[in-house]
Amino acid sequence: MLVKFFYTLLLLIIVVNTNAQLNLPVTLYAHHNQTVFNTGEQIYSKIYARSIKGLHMQPLNIYVDWYTAEGSLLKHQIYLTKFGGAEANFQVPEDYPFAFLRMRMYTAQSLKQLPEFQFSDQVVFVKQQTSSNTKHLPDSIFASTLNSQSDQSISINKVASSFEAKGKNEWIIKNNGKDFLNLSLSITEEESFELPNYTILQHFKDPSLVKQNFKSDYYDAFVQVNGKLKLADLNPSNASLVFSLFKRGQMPIIDQVPLLADGSFSIDRLIFTDSAQLSLQLDYKGKRNQKFELTYQQLGLFQNAPLYAFNFSDSLPVFHSRFKNTGWMNYQKQDENEVVVYAKTKTALELLEDKYATGLFKGGDAVDFNMMLPNVRSFPTLFHFLQGKVPGLQIFFQSATSTQAMDSAVTAGRKEEESGIFGTPKFSWRSSQDQIKFFLNQVPVSVDALLQLPMADIAYIKVFRPPFLGAGMGAPNGAIAVYTKQGDEADYIPKKSKLTGFMVYGYTSPVSFLSPDYSSEKKKAVIDKRKTLLWVPTIHLNHDNPNQGIIYYNNDRSKRHRIIIEGVKQNGELIRKEWIVE
Incomplete structure (x- = not known):
């Protein structure tokens, strides 16, 4: 009894401590x-x-608003943190006329704090013409080979280094301690590197200084929807509410939602990008597809952002370039090779083949069928659909009574076949009577399994002429491969559905940094003027996984590389290390 009480108390302490950490105010910082x-x-x-407890390890929704220099909103973004970090990106408009952008970061909870703690603002410079009043770094910044700062939490060891055009470089980042580290890494060419206006050591606000007016109503993480059903005489014990989240290109998420006595419900822990349709269906015992009125609210700030902002906390910094405005030093995007591609428009069957068939099931001597056409569902089984559609393949249905009649007829010296409409399907290729083989999503199944498959679930059928080599031990008399829908097909939401649907909004999809691979000589023909040689936004190191290797390739001109690593330990300590290698 005492042991049970101890574990109950321990669990209660863990839950209370976790909830306390969830409600703690957080500060934000961005490394670019x-x-x-x-x-x-x-x-x-x-x-x-x-x-104040350290790296905010629980998932948290982070909101980012990008403003012009005049305070006009350009874009509202939403990201979900993982282990205290989130990858983000923003494309500077092609016609952007100002010399800087404003990046505003906040949480739903921080908006209820005192004004000076609501936002984390940063300025991002956009290329401009430099003036004669330029500032140069002292020569001491250029160390002979490696210049390291005093932080010994991490180290970086060279495996291979090359400053030739498109030369390969390989390093290993090592966690020298036992704490969990969340890091980000940037490697740029030193010849055109400009001093950063922000560093994690100088500009990450101390969370212990943050003051808030009151606690938030809820903890803002993941996509959450609260709603309430308006239905007379609602009895939750006899009802079930099912939600379906439909996002094109992804499998639908389907689950049941608990209903409270007043008809209210909550859907949480959803993760998807952009937007999706959330549909609800109420089923009563003995009475399905009950109609109802619904009120709902998507929690968080997934739609809202001020169109104009003027209360930025920091003063506008002045950018001083290290270099004169020369053509060689101007920041340049990587050139794109002009490529002419001739593409053939694929038919519906070719698209289905690419989507479903793999391995030995791809291609081959087969007859294909698109099973997502409107008339398909009028057939009782897929074998009825295939009757008479494949040259050389004979399909008939034989009932148990017809089998007995056939046996007695053979005994009497007569060969008569009496087939039934819903009997057991029989198959033959021309004169061959060998049994063909069946596959469901490329897994061997019996003919009975395919007979029970609803026609509405089938997306694609391939009938392989004999012999088919994709089956175990071979299939000398051919095979029938059936593929079911994956959920992202164009007709996965049936017309006249009883679902009550509405749109909800998800996370901003970050763009991955593409690092070129010049291991092949053919790839080296491109002109490479990159300033950022490598960007790795997420590096997680701990005691069990203390090392991570990185590989990148030089551009066409650099002879010095600047390596910057920033991050946070789990205990909240900040890390910044900077090297110049040549």
Whole structure:
């Protein structure tokens, strides 16, 4: 009894401590891959979240608003943190006329804090003409080979280094301690590197200074929807509410939602990008597809952002370039090779083949069928559909009574076949009577399994002429391969559905940084003027996994590389290390 009480108390302490950490205010900081960007360029960022307890390990919704220099909203973004960090990006408009952008980061909880703690603002510079009043770094910044700062939490060891055009470089990042580390890494050419206006050591606000007016009503993480059914004489014990989340290109999420006595419900822990349709269906015992009125609210700030902002906390910094405005030093995007591609428009069957068939089931001597056409569902089984559609394949249905009649007829010296409409299907290729083989999603099944398959679930059928080599031990008399729908087909929402649907909004989809691979000589023909040689936004290191290797390739001109690593330990300590290698 005492042991049970101890474990109950321990669990209660853990739950209370977790809830206390969830309600703690957090501060935010963003590390960017570069300090100055061109118009039309992607800004790659890593956002960190920290509380007085350390790195904010619980998932949290982070909102990012991008404003012009005049305070006009350009884009509202939403990201979900993982282990205290989130990858983010923003593309500078091609026609952007100002010398800087404003990046505003906040949480739903921070908006209820005192004004000076509501937002984390940063300025991102956009390439501009430099003036004669330029500032140069002292020569001491250029160390002979490696210049490291004093932080010994991490180290970086060289495996291979090359400053030739498109030369390969390989390093290993090592966690020298036992704490969990969340890091981000940028490697840029030193010849055109501009000093950063922000560093994690100087500009990450201390969370202990944050003051808030009151606690939030809920913890804002994941996509959440609260709703309430308006239905007379609602008895939740006799009803079940099922939700379906439909997102094109993804399998639908289907689950049951608990109903409270007043008809209210909550759907949480949803993760999807952009937008999706959330549909609900209420089923009563003995009475399905009950109609109802619904009120709902999507929690969080997935739609809202001020169109104009003027209350930025920091003063506008002045950008001083290290270099004169020369053509060689100007920041340039990587050139894109002009490629002419001739493409053939694929038929519906070719698209189905690409989507469903793999391995030895792809291609081959087969007859294909698109099973998502409107008339398909009028057939009782797929074998009725195939009757008379495949040259050389004979399909007839034989009932038990007809089998007995056939046996007695053979005994009497007569060969008569009497087939039934819903009997057992029999197959033959021309004169051959060998049994063909059956596959469901390329897994061997019996003919009975396919007979029970609803026609509405079938997307694609391939009938392989004999012999078929994709089956175990071979299929000398051919095979029939049936593929079921994956959920992202164009007609996965049936017309006249009883579902009550509405749109909900999801997370911003971050763009991955593409690092070229010049291991092949054919790939080296491209002109490479990249300023950022490598951007790795997420590096997780701990005691069990202390090392991570990185590989990148030089551009066509650089002889010095600047490596910057920023991050946060689980206990909240900040990390910044910077090297110049040549």
